Amino acid sequence: MFFGTVIGFVGSAFLVIAVLLSSPPPTAHRGIYDRTMRGIWIYLATPRLRGLLSLNLAAAAAGAMVSVNTVFLVRSDLGLGDAHVAIALGAFGGGSMLAALLLRRLLDNYYLPGDLERQIGAFVEYDNNQRYHESLNNGTPADFYVGRDKAILRER
Structure with missing residues (x-):
């Protein structure tokens, strides 16, 4: 197994060396922070x-x-x-x-028909919301924030 890995690495090294790249024009040197942030x-x-x-x-x-x-x-x-x-x-x-x-x-x-994809997404969303709402007595965080949680519980 080790010998096979060595052959793979040597083959990869030869392929990398065989690639001809054009040299890019010189640019102003930027710091590591600038290059990293630009890439991000x-x-x-x-x-x-x-x-x-x-x-x-x-x-x-x-x-x-x-x-x-x-x-x-x-x-x-x-x-x-x-x-x-x-x-x-x-x-x-x-x-x-x-x-x-x-x-x-x-x-x-x-492929999944477009309608089936939407149905699967709706089911996952419903299931996640159902579990979350049950832990909050069927109120959303927004309901608790604005004080509508008691009104929602009275309606149900």
């Missing part, structure tokens, strides 16, 4: 990149849960050893690679 503003100002940022955050959150909890769950809850932890982490990695490779084909071949 460009990223946040582009709608497609904002969506990509949210998807990356969701994927990172799921990946963090896997990385943090796999060892604990496999060892303590399942009572298995180190080899099983490695198998579980490998299965998660293989599943994420498979999803990344197949996602484009799935999105091209299958």
